[in-house]
Amino acid sequence: xxxxxxDKCFFxxxxxxxxxxxxxxxxxKVVTNAMLEQFLDTSDEWIKERTGMxxxxxxxxxxxxxxxxxxxxxAIEDAGIEPTDIDYIICSNVVNEYVTPGLSxxxxxxxxxxxxxxxxxAACSGFIYALDMADDRIRSGKAKNILVVAAEEPTRMxxxxxxxxxxxxGDGAGALIFERSxxxxxxxxxxxxxxxxxxxxxxxxxxxxxxxxNGPETYKRxxxxxxxxxxxxxxxxGITADNVDWIIPHQANLRIIESCAARLDFPLDKIxxxxxxxxxxxxxxxxxxxxxxFESGKIKHGQLILYPAFGSGLTxxxxxxxx
Ligand code: ACO
Numbered sequence: 001x002x003x004x005x006x007d008k009c010f011f012x013x014x015x016x017x018x019x020x021x022x023x024x025x026x027x028x029k030v031v032t033n034a035m036l037e038q039f040l041d042t043s044d045e046w047i048k049e050r051t052g053m054x055x056x057x058x059x060x061x062x063x064x065x066x067x068x069x070x071x072x073x074x075a076i077e078d079a080g081i082e083p084t085d086i087d088y089i090i091c092s093n094v095v096n097e098y099v100t101p102g103l104s105x106x107x108x109x110x111x112x113x114x115x116x117x118x119x120x121x122a123a124c125s126g127f128i129y130a131l132d133m134a135d136d137r138i139r140s141g142k143a144k145n146i147l148v149v150a151a152e153e154p155t156r157m158x159x160x161x162x163x164x165x166x167x168x169x170g171d172g173a174g175a176l177i178f179e180r181s182x183x184x185x186x187x188x189x190x191x192x193x194x195x196x197x198x199x200x201x202x203x204x205x206x207x208x209x210x211x212x213x214n215g216p217e218t219y220k221r222x223x224x225x226x227x228x229x230x231x232x233x234x235x236x237x238g239i240t241a242d243n244v245d246w247i248i249p250h251q252a253n254l255r256i257i258e259s260c261a262a263r264l265d266f267p268l269d270k271i272x273x274x275x276x277x278x279x280x281x282x283x284x285x286x287x288x289x290x291x292x293x294f295e296s297g298k299i300k301h302g303q304l305i306l307y308p309a310f311g312s313g314l315t316x317x318x319x320x321x322x323x
Contacts, residue, residue, distance in 0.1 A: 016144065017138040018187035021177035023074025024291040025067040026057040026154035026163070026278070033167070040163045043044045051255020056170030056279030058155050067173040068103060068109035068151035075147065076111060081111040086177075087143035088136055090120050091119050091206055092126030092150040092283035094205065094312075095157055103151055113147070123203075125193070126150060126173075126249050126283030131319050132191040138180045149175045152282035157209045165211050168253070170279035174287030186302070186322045192233050194225075195319035200256025203312045213262035222256045226308040227263040229318035235307070238321055241266045246299060250309035251275035260308070272298065282311065299323060 032055045033044035047053055059067070068216060070089065076083055091104035098106075102119035102131055122129040127150040134146040151173035158166040181187055203213045226249055234240060241264050249257050254275055261271050274289045281288060293299035303323055310316040 001285055002136055004238045016181055016187035016189075017178040017303075018262055019176050019199040019205055019321070020179045021075040021077070021079025021296050023071040023076075023078060023225065024173065024288050025070035025074070026064050026172045027059045028087045029058050029060045030055050031170075035186060039160070040096070042163045042167060046087050048244070050253075050255065051168060051220045051279075052257075052273070052275050053167065054276045056218055057172060058143045058302045059153055059171045064151055064153045064171065064173065065103060065106045065110065068107050068144065068149050068170075068175070071151070071173040071175040072107050072147055072149050075177045079177035081145060081177065084114055085145050086113045086147045087115050087145055088134070088137055089113060089115060089149065090130040091117070092118050092122065092130045092148075094121055094123055094152060094154070095209065096151070096153060099116050101115070104149070106263045107123065107147075107151075112265070122283065122315045123309065123313060124252065124280070124285070125309040125313065125315040125317050126280050126311070127286050128191065128307065128317035128319055129193050130195050131188060132317065133240045134178055135188050135191055138178065139265055144180045146178045148177060148178065148287075149173060149282040150287045152284040154211070154280065154282045155214050157205045157211045159210055164215060165213055168280050171283050172278060172281040172284045174284050176290070178189050189250050189322060190233050190237055191317065191319045192236070194229065194315070198314070199314040202314065205281070205312070219253070219256060221314060222252055222310045223259040223263065223312040225314070225316035226250065226256075226260045226318075230260075230264055230308040233318045244306045245272070245303035246272055246293065247291050247306045247308070248272045248286050248293065250291060252280050252310070260283040264322055280307075283309075286288040316319060
């Protein structure tokens with residue numbers, strides 16, 4: 001069912017989940033392009049021009065699980081709930097210290113929650129997949145409060161001698177608390193997730209923790225897939241780009257972001273960009289940008305946010321959120 005208000009139309013569901021808390025945590029170590037120039041045949045100019053990145057945060061002395069738990073604690077505090085109020089934890093993660101258990105379980109233990117936990121590995125689209133799963137669980141009535149964390153350490157997989165990949169990535173963790181709500185206005189309006197496993201060889205990580213990537217092909221697929229998912233979700237909601245206040249795309253590369261904006265006919269000043277400071281933090285990039293958007297006051301309550309992502313799998317998707 002659709003409802004319209006002024007020139008905007010939205011699908012109504014009696015049950016929806018809304019964001020009530022956000023948190024983020026970054027490693028302390030800042031690696032600038034100038035630092036990369038010291039040991040790689042690269043330049044600040046090349047990296048900025050091809051990717052828009054100036055620096056990235058890289059895990060050195062910290063552990064990813066501690067950053068993830070820090071982000072989660074901040075989100076819980078921001079939401080004003082107790083850890084024991086959380087009914088489910090979903091964590092988007094590709095790689096961390098352990099093959100098993102899932103990072104979600106480690107986060108649960110560290111924050112003192114008592115609930116079921118599961119990890120999602122959908123690479124850079126992992127946060128959209130986690131949102132999609134959380135939304136289903138809330139709408140089915142199986143959960144009231146869900147903690148979604150995206151904690152990623154892609155630098156664990158990079159070869160610091162391979163200039164074509166290592167300059168692109170950074171580490172970080174972001175977290176959101178979602179609450180079941182009967183508001184027909186705010187919350188997750190819709191999510192869409194898609195995959196094409198035939199493209200897995202374009203971009204993958206191996207068991208010996210190496211990223212193998214066909215950069216130009218990854219670029220081409222990203223600039224087709226993110227606008228595809230974004231358009232799909234806008235059509236489904238009966239809205240156009242004019243109705244959207246912010247696009248928070250997966251922060252892969254500034255050129256990818258700009259190309260997606262052009263394809264969607266969306267002005268650049270309504271795109272939240274953090275890739276310059278954080279580089280590509282895989283599934284964590286969008287939630288880190290969202291948390292930054294709230295903290296900086298750029299994103300205001302009531303705004304409509306479109307959140308497209310693309311990554312290894314190949315996977316892609318989008319979420320439409322009234323915050
Ligand atoms: N510094 C200097 N030169 C470099 C570097 C570097 N860090 N990396 C590659 N080069 C060189 C190459 O060796 C090549 O040199 P050659 O012409 O002598 O062979 C030249 O630059 C051009 O290489 P291309 O790969 O064609 O460069 P391109 O313009 O495609 O840019 C890039 C490379 C930035 C990786 C681009 O392909 C890209 O952004 N792809 C998407 C990658 C991505 O985002 N991956 C993240 C995971 S997936 C996701 O998050 C969506």
